[in-house]
Structure formats: structure tokens, C-alpha cells
Amino acid sequence: MSDILFCSPDKKIFLLDIPRSIESSQGGGRVRSALPLQVPHVTPEPKGKKREVLLSQVPVKELVYQQRIEENIDAAWRSIAAAFEQKAWCLPRLPIEQDVYSHLCAASQGHDASPHIPVVLSSTQNDFEAVREVQDDIIVNSAGPTCIAILEIETTIVVPSHCTFIWSRIQHGLDVMLEYECSSNSRLQFDIILMDPPWPNRSVHEHYATMKHREQNAYVDALKIVQHFHAPERYVATWITNKPAIRRQVQASMMSLGFTLQEEWIWTKTTTAGEFVVPLNGLWRKPYEILLLFKHKASACSPLRRILFAVPDMHSRKPNLKTLFDMLIGKSCVLELFARNLTAGWWSLGDEVLKYQDGNLWHELADGTLC
Template sequence: MSQIVYQSDFGWVLRPHLYTLGDAWHWPASAFDVLAPYTARTKQHVSKALPVEQGDAGVDAPNVRKRKRSKQVKSDHVNKQNGINELHSSICHWLSEAHASLVLHSGTFPLPTTAAVADTSSGASIDDLDFIKFRELADIADSSKHALESEETDQACGIVPVDDVSRELDISSLYHQFISNDSDECKTLPVLGHSFIVPPHSVFLMSDLSQAQLLRSLNPFDFILMDPPWPNKSVRRAGKYQEIDIYDLFRLPLKHLIKPGGCLAVWVTNKPKYQRFVRDKLFSACGLAYVAEWYWLKVTLKGEWVVDLDSLHRKPYEVLIIGRAQHASNSHPDPVASLPTRRAICSVPSKHHSRKPLLDDAIAPFLPRDAQKLEIFARNLLPGWTSWGNEVLRFNDVQYLTQTTEGYLAPPPTELG
């Protein structure tokens, strides 16, 4: 079933719970029930960088030096904020028009609510399920597994059918090898008391940037989606994910992984610095031309922005920057050539931190039939996709999923014997 419930020249309205992994498995509507805009934080955050006024005529030398450094920090912050505001001003009018088209004029909103779900519009995290902490397991795997070849050396890496994965699983054997489900039905993968749904025709590699060269053993893809863990102070304080240095992205063999005419789509924060990095440096290093920017409009079930569009502290949208490799030949149809340069994806965000919209239904008309698709830094598996990341199974834990079709329970997925 398609997630698209409305579309216009501006883009699409998506309902992510309509996306099925196969065998009626899907993420429940209750995971996307944001009933009201996120409330403002009641605490006033006072920057540690601001100088403390002593009120004394005499100030010792260390405090003087601290005050000078603080002024520089404050100046840098103002400059960064001005850059964000300038970028926002350049797209604000279009975003307002897109919101009006997809929300106010569509007749789609308000969306139905899920009766059993409490209002979590404050934005508080509900990531309290007893899921496996894959970041910690990645470290265990690195220490327990035999030393691999140098990452500068091309490595052959076989693909293991999910049926061949033993129930008595040494957790380290999940790492640094491709595991696939080539069947037409879901499989369950039991790991340490948890069950994970592996969708049909999917492949995954659970690994991190230290083993990024394992990706070289894959054939190139028509479409690559990437959501890097960009440096972010608030996320760093909360410890929600492990950040990377932005230049670590050059360790990924992206140029090798993209077919001629293929696309790389990168989710980027609203910081101009990171957007310029993607367009001017990352795409250039991969031989890609910048072709499009799509925007995710985050709204409540009533269609309201989750925060005010002109908020200085937080924006209710994120940007997807798309680059394209040069086509080897113009002798056959090229659906990617019609990729719109600007579109909006309007949806209610997940309650779980940093989950992005599922793009299959929106991107499909602009890709070749039976396109090969790869997600980098993935935190879930999708049918027909290859997924890579150190938390790649996370949201395929059955605790995050539901299995229903037309109001009744579907048969369970195939279990591994």
C-alpha cells in the first residue's frame, strides 16, 4: 500500500504507517501521533560562553582573557545564526506555499488519531523499549572478531542467506558480513532474546566506518540514501547517537557505489556549513552534479507546523540534497532526468528520535524499474533495499512493529529453524 494520501505540484503527504515491510508488518500509526506543536522549553538556557559581570572595578588577568574568548564565541554564534536565518529566508516563502498546498488546500487534514495513544507533543523521547544497544555490541564485535584486512584494501565479502544464520548466534558474527533475505516473505532473525523482521529481497551489513571498504564488494546502485550523524551539540549532550567528523564521509566508497546516472540523496541539517559541504565537497569528490533539494515538512496530525516556521531555535523542516552521476549514454530512457529540483514531503514525524520519512513511494517515479537502492547509516531494513550501519536492525525489532491487515492478525512470518 502506498504511503501517499495526497499529492500536488509541490509534493506529497505521506502516512508512514501505511508502508508495509511485507506479510502485513509495519510501524504502527501510534508511532506517528504528534497531536500538537512541540511545546517550548521552560528552562532558559544561559550560554556558558557569556561573561559573568563581576561588578568590581578590578578584574584579574585570567578573567579578562576569559571575557575576550567569550566575546569571540558569542560573535561566532551570531554569525552562524545569521547564516541559518539567511538560508531560511531564501526558502521560507516556498515552504509556506508548499504547506498551504499540501495541508490547507488538500482536505487531508486533520488526520485520524490513534485512540490508545497519549499526547506526546512535548517531543519527549519514548525510546524506552528493551532493544539491543547495537553501538555497544559493535565495540564487542570489533574486539572479539579476528583482525580484518586494512580498510585501504579491497575486500571480497560474501552474502549469507538469513536462513543460514544460527539461532545459537555469536553476536560478533552479525557484524562485518552481508546477510540477505532473497525470498518473497519476511523472515525473523532471533538475537539475544529479541526478534527482528528481515523484509523480503533485502540485504544488510551491520558495520561502521572503520570497515566501510566492505561496501566495495557490492555492485553499484541507482539510488543511495544517506542520513549521516551530523555533529550536534544538543544530541551530543543527550547521547542519542554517536557523531562522526564530517570528513569521515570521504571514507565511504561512494563513487564506486553509484551507477552512471545514479543519484545520491543526503539528509542534512539546516546548518549552511553542512549543506555547502555536501554540495561543494562531497558531491564533487564523488563526481556528482547537484540537481535537487527536497524538504521534509514536519506537521502535527492537524497539519500545524511542529514548531513555528520562523522559530530562531529550531526549524520544522529538514533538507534532502540530491546529486547525480553523469549518465554513460543517452541511448535509453532516463527517468531520473525528470527529477524535480524542489519538492516537499509532508508527514507527521516519528516519536523516535531522528527517523526520516520513507522515500520509496515519492522517489519511485524518478528511478529505473527495479532500481537498486542502498541506505547508508540505516537504522531499519526495508524490502528491496540494501542497508548499512551499526544500528541497522534497530527499528525492525518486533517491539517497534505491528502486524495487522484489515483489522485482523496476519499469519506470522517464516521463522528460522
């Protein structure tokens, strides 16, 4: 079954299943997931005069922008609700049994000055003694789905077909990719560069200037990759927070590189019954995240807005966009920055690139074998 559970005729409204989108993006198999949310979260939203005071502090332009998004979401929600009636807004899930992905969340510092030679995986067995053997280098799987065994941490990594990954920080990944171009005498270019930067969160980091600086630098490093490796007249897609300052920063930086905003994809989170996980008009939290889609050397236009609904999965696990990219843009050479999982046919880079590839998170691989 497809990961698209609903698609409007004009392809502006979608209902996606997150676990199935991940399975489809890796060529099949069965992934373990968080149990789907049954009821909305309880949030202490301000009411009455306190709400009025807070709203009065928001610039009118921003209020209008939010109102239009909420109107678009509400209209799209009604379309799906009418079609689905009593149906669940997600497919049945195979629940995760334990916290298993901590070993695969931290990259090394990337200070090794030795030459980086791409590691080509075998189609049969790939055993590595230590974690460092698969970090900070280009790892290539040029065949069908396979696995990597890291003996040091007794972990098996699921690797989809025809994918390439670099398990490192963005800055070091840039150096490795540039070195690869030099040594292979070939130019790397990507039709789509997708990124999900670690934007600073004031509620968590307001007293941690070093962390905030590191996150800002990661985005700056990502822009260097975009500048060097994007194919002419192609796309960059960036997940942002709902903070106006972040949106302005991304639009300004993309414009400086010759990119124009073409589309906004609004991922709206619901329960299994289709209720918003938090109030749509909430002030503290919004039930949606936004992906900005830019095109290089494109004419300025009013951005097209698509609404994507999906029941949330584990923290930070977003819908995989491979199916939508293939449908709306066409088969493309894709690089995902700040990736947390692998995708068949794509390049993936990030210090959490294998976070959700742990074999314990998979019940069945794409070739039908059990983990």
C-alpha cells in the first residue's frame, strides 16, 4: 500500500502515513514505530485578556500570514474528513519495543587528516570492528538492500539499495565531498537538496550560547554545500520552525544564492481520528511544521501551498518525502542534510544519519528477511 492515503485531484492536499513513507523510501520492509496518538495533547493556552495582549504584540503581517495558513489547513482538513468519515488517519503500526537508537546518534569530531577513500559495501556481509570505521567517510551501497554489523556496539545497521551516506558533522561532510570530487575528477550535483537544520530553541538553549552558535554554524555550513553542489535551476527544500525570524533568515540566505521561494508544504499533525494534536490557532504551540521549497534561477511568484496531514511518529521522525518528490518534481538526484535515516537512491549526510537505521527498529527488511 502507498504511503499516500489521500490525495486531492489538484495535488495540493495529502494524507500521509509516516512509517509507510519510510518503508517505501527504503524499498520495502517493515519498520517499528511509536504508537499513534489517540487524543490531542493538553496545552495551557492563554485565554481572554491575556491572549488579547499577546496577540497585540504580534505584527499584523505575521498575524495575516498565520491566519491564511490556518484557513488553508481548515479547508484541507474538511476535504479529508469528508472522504474518510470514520476511517483512521494512519495505517496500523508495529510498535517499538525499547529505546534502541542511542548508539547511532553521535558522530566523531571529524579531525582525521588522512585521505578519505569511499567504502563500497558488499552485497552479502559487511562487518566492521569499530564505529569509527563507518564515520567521516563516504559509504556507498551500489547494490540491493544490505546490512552493516558494528561489532564494537553489537549493532546492525539497515542500509537500503543504491544509497550513499556520510556519518559526520556537516562541516566535515563538506570537506569529504570536496575531497571526493578532487580524487575522482568528477562533479557532484544534486537536483534536490533537502535539509532539516537544528534551529535554536530558546526554551531549551537560551542560556547555552555555545550550543546556539554551533547550530547557527551548522546551517551556514549547509549553505556552503548548497552553493557548491546544487544543480542549476533545481531545488532546495528546508524545514523551518514557526518563528518568523527563522523564516526570514532562510528566505534571505536562499535569495542570496539565487533561489526563489516556489512552494510551502505545511505538515499538519493529527490524531488517529483526525483531530489536531494541539489547537490550530494556539499561541504557544502550532500543530504544523513548514517546509520551504526554493528553485534556482526561477521567476518570483506567489508560493504554491500544499497541506500534508500525518499522524506523528517518534520524536524528530518526519514524513519521508521521496514519494512526493518523485510525484511532484520527478525522479531526482537528492542529497539530504541533517538526515536521521537513509533513503534508497539518495545521498544522506549528518551526525544522526543512522539514527533510525538500527536493525532493532526494523521487523523485516526490504528483501523479506527478518531482523
